[in-house]
Every structure is written in structure tokens, then in C-alpha cells.
Amino acid sequence: MKCPLSAGVFTQLAPSRVFMESVDMRHVLKWRPLQASCSTAVLYSVQFQGEFELSVLNDSWVDALECQLTSDPRCDLTDDLGSDSDYRLRVKAKCGAATSAWTELSPPFNRRDTVLMAPEMSVMAVGDSLQVSFGKLPLNADVRVTVWRKDQEKAVEYWMPAEQRVLSVSGLQVAQYCVRAQTVLKDQNRSDSTNEQCISITGPCFYCEKCPLVQTPPWRKPTAVLLSVVFTAGFLLAVFWGVAHCHPDRCRTFFRKEPLPHSLKADWVIQIPISPEDAELCELIQVCSDCPSEDL
Structure with missing residues (x-):
């Protein structure tokens, strides 16, 4: 129309x-x-x-x-x-x-x-820590995460900017903990809270491959370096002491001198050619490393 x-x-x-x-x-x-x-x-x-x-x-x-x-x-x-x-x-x-x-x-x-929806949340236990992860969150918003031990009523609140996406709560005792969260915009607009998710903490984890967020104890690295230095120094000291105090007969057993191969011995014959006029001056000279020291 x-x-x-x-x-x-x-x-x-x-x-x-x-x-x-x-x-x-x-x-x-x-x-x-x-x-x-x-x-x-x-x-x-x-x-x-x-x-x-x-x-x-x-x-x-x-x-x-x-x-x-x-x-x-x-x-x-x-x-x-x-x-x-x-x-x-x-x-x-x-x-x-x-x-x-x-x-x-x-x-x-x-x-x-804007209408805020309850965030998509997943909770995982990592050693003595909780790793709380979120899906896509609204821009310029914050996330309020509430954590409490299941056998206690006292709860702790954590605030996280939406850009962070992952919250880690460490230093927890061996127990079961519950988590819920909601999105907050300018302290005025709030979403509904997520359903609570509960998970058990089994204790600290320093050496397992599944604990990437838990750092190794600070003493581990310097202790490993010190032990390596002490072991190396002890080994070298033992070698030097053994060489210095080795008995001659025992040293010959461990450090036996091998004879030279025949190809390296100087036992060949050298003949010096001379002219016919000087034939009477021609002599046969034999060079031998094992000959006795006397005139030929």
C-alpha cells in the first residue's frame, strides 16, 4: 500500500x-x-x-x-x-x-x-586449588564468584573482570568446596546466579603433570643444584685420591703399557749406494732399536 x-x-x-x-x-x-x-x-x-x-x-x-x-x-x-x-x-x-x-x-x-544471563561456568580441582573457568562473558562486566566449604556456612567472594575468564583459588584444605557465580554490570545490573558446583580438594600436588597451576616448592631447585655440586665434587675427589694412592703393582694392572706394534718399530735396514770408485767405502748399516750399544 x-x-x-x-x-x-x-x-x-x-x-x-x-x-x-x-x-x-x-x-x-x-x-x-x-x-x-x-x-x-x-x-x-x-x-x-x-x-x-x-x-x-x-x-x-x-x-x-x-x-x-x-x-x-x-x-x-x-x-x-x-x-x-x-x-x-x-x-x-x-x-x-x-x-x-x-x-x-x-x-x-x-x-x-542489557539483560545479563547467568555465566557458563566450569570448576576443576588442581592440587589444593580450585580453577573456575567461564565461557564468553559480556564486555565491561565483572564476575562475582562465591566459594564456600560445604560443611561450613561461611563463604568468600571473589571479583574478577570479564577479560580474565579464569579464577584460581589456592591454599585450600582437604574438603569439599562449592562455587557459584553471577555477572555484574556497573554494580546495577546483575544476572541470575549459576547453579552451585561442588568438587573435592584432595591436597597439594607438586610433582604431577596434571597440576600446571601449582608451582613447585621454592626449595626444590636450589637443593637439586647443591646435591649435583656435592656429588660431582665427591666423585672427582675419589678419582684423584685413587690415582695418588695407587700401589705400583695395582696401577700396572689398571694402567698397563701396551707394546708398540711392529710397524712402528725402527728395525729396518738402510743401504747407502756409492759410486764404483768408492766401493771399498760402502758399509752395511743396520739400525735396530733392540741392538746392544756396542760398535758395529
Whole structure:
């Protein structure tokens, strides 16, 4: 259905039932799709105006870049609504050359009003510690973790920023402990608490491979170094003492001198050739390492 706006100009019906669906700081603007007859697809465009656009940009509206001329009757504005101010939001429809008027969200939206869901939590015992892990958490939120020993009523609260994702509670006694948590935004908006999860602590764990978060005792490393030094010094001292006090006969047994191989002995014959005129001066010289020291 179209209605005349002025002579020769028609406008499309405006979107209706515009509302914001915001869960865990994910903000999605939605509206009812138009049922008007149109030869082409109905396209939608979204704009927003926050405190910055109102005061600094002279009351201007800014296009939501991911939601311009889109056929999807929804717009994810999570990245656009970047402050805790009140935002005015509006949407219009376009069918061919016909464009509707803007339909504005009422009342304005503030991201602090997002609906917080109970966080996804898992608890694991690591030695004498509890490791509490969380799934995806809302931006700019905190997590309040409550821990108590099951046989006692006294509980301890821990606060953790959402970016941390993992909380470790160490130094616990051998007993059963229970944990529950909830998401908190600006101390005003809170989620429901998780169901309590209970797990048993069996004691400290210094050397097992399954205890990556439990550090080894501080004395272990220097003690290992000292023992290595003492062992090495004792071994060297024993070797030097044994060499210094070794009996000659026993030393010959352990340090026996092997004879030289025959190929290394100097027992070959050297013959010096001379001319015929000096034949009478030719002598045979035998070099032998085992010969007695007497004239040849």
C-alpha cells in the first residue's frame, strides 16, 4: 500500500514494532518486516544518535554502516553503541524509488539495560586449588564468584573482570568446596546466579603433570643444584685420591703399557749406494732399536 506525499511523489509504509533485543551486551535492533506489495525487495536503513552526536556533532544522526539498504529486518548495533549514554535509534524502508518515513525506537536505549544471563561456568580441582573457568562473558562486566566449604556456612567472594575468564583459588584444605557465580554490570545490573558446583580438594600436588597451576616448592631447585655440586665434587675427589694412592703393582694392572706394534718399530735396514770408485767405502748399516750399544 502506498500513500501520496505530494503531487507525483509516493512514500512507502514505515516499519513498525521497532524494538531492541539486548542480551549480554549484544545489541540487536529489530522490526516487523513490511508486507506491502513491492516489485523489488524492501530495503531498510538504520541510524543512531548518542550523546556525542547530539552535543558535538550538532544533533546529527549517524548511519549504521552494516545496516544500510539491507533486506534483513534486524541490525546488530553492538559495535556502534560504544558508551553508556542514551541512544536514539530509527529505521526506514525503501521500495524501488519510494522511501518511508523514519520510525524511531521509543524510549531511547542505554546499553546498561542489557539483560545479563547467568555465566557458563566450569570448576576443576588442581592440587589444593580450585580453577573456575567461564565461557564468553559480556564486555565491561565483572564476575562475582562465591566459594564456600560445604560443611561450613561461611563463604568468600571473589571479583574478577570479564577479560580474565579464569579464577584460581589456592591454599585450600582437604574438603569439599562449592562455587557459584553471577555477572555484574556497573554494580546495577546483575544476572541470575549459576547453579552451585561442588568438587573435592584432595591436597597439594607438586610433582604431577596434571597440576600446571601449582608451582613447585621454592626449595626444590636450589637443593637439586647443591646435591649435583656435592656429588660431582665427591666423585672427582675419589678419582684423584685413587690415582695418588695407587700401589705400583695395582696401577700396572689398571694402567698397563701396551707394546708398540711392529710397524712402528725402527728395525729396518738402510743401504747407502756409492759410486764404483768408492766401493771399498760402502758399509752395511743396520739400525735396530733392540741392538746392544756396542760398535758395529
